Amino acid sequence: HNKKMASKIEYDEDNDCYAILDVKKDCDQAEVKRAYRRLVLQLHPDKQPSHARKEAHGPFVRMQNAFEILNDPTKRSSYNAARRISLRAAFRRRESGRELSIQQWWAMKEAEISDKETMRRRNYDNLRNQWRKQADTQEKEARQRREDEAEKQKKQRHEGQKNGMEIKTLLEEKATMDRDFKNWEAKQGKLRESEVEDRRVRLEQLSKKHEQELEERGN
Secondary structure (H helix, E strand, O other): OHHHHHHHHOOOOHOOHHHHHOOOOOOOHHHHHHHHHHHHHOHHHHHOOHHHHHHHHHHHHHHHHHHHHHHOOHHHHHHHHHHHHHHHHHHHHHOOOOOOOHHHHHHHHHHHHHHHHHHHHHHHHHHHHHHHHHHHHHHHHHHHHHHHHHHHHHHHHHHHHHHHHHHHHHHHHHHHHHHHHHHHHHHHHHHHHHHHHHHHHHHHHOOOOOHHHHHHOOO
């Protein structure tokens, strides 16, 4: 079953497993696993900012596929065979470098594949840096919004407290005015009562005087 699966493995120069994992062709399994663990820490989508995780999935799967082939001795053997066949066919089809021996051309081709992957890795590193900068910017903006909202709520609370104090003061002033007005009304009532009483006493006095005068005239 493994041989049947391995026989289906094809070589793609743009997805060279050794170049992707950045390991030599004669590396052992321990080196393959070390390279994989190192790249998982760099490329796993969960290690990327949340807004970039979907885009980060492709490069991670590409690296994981390379690891699955090189980490399995049977798959790796079939992959190496497919790789040799593909590169030998490319050597026969070459349009440049015809003066080179297959060993020289092969070394040149290996360097070309490695350089392409290095450039691809560098571009992806730059992209990940952009993601981090975007995430930092978004976090700063979110933090600023939170701070602005907190300041706004603080001001609203302060204004509410201030308005509450002003309302309390106004209510106290109104209560004082109401008490003063009631006191004034009470005083005015007493004054009117006193005036009425004075007029009543005076009228009585005038009435008595008038009666006395009438009696004196009658006598």
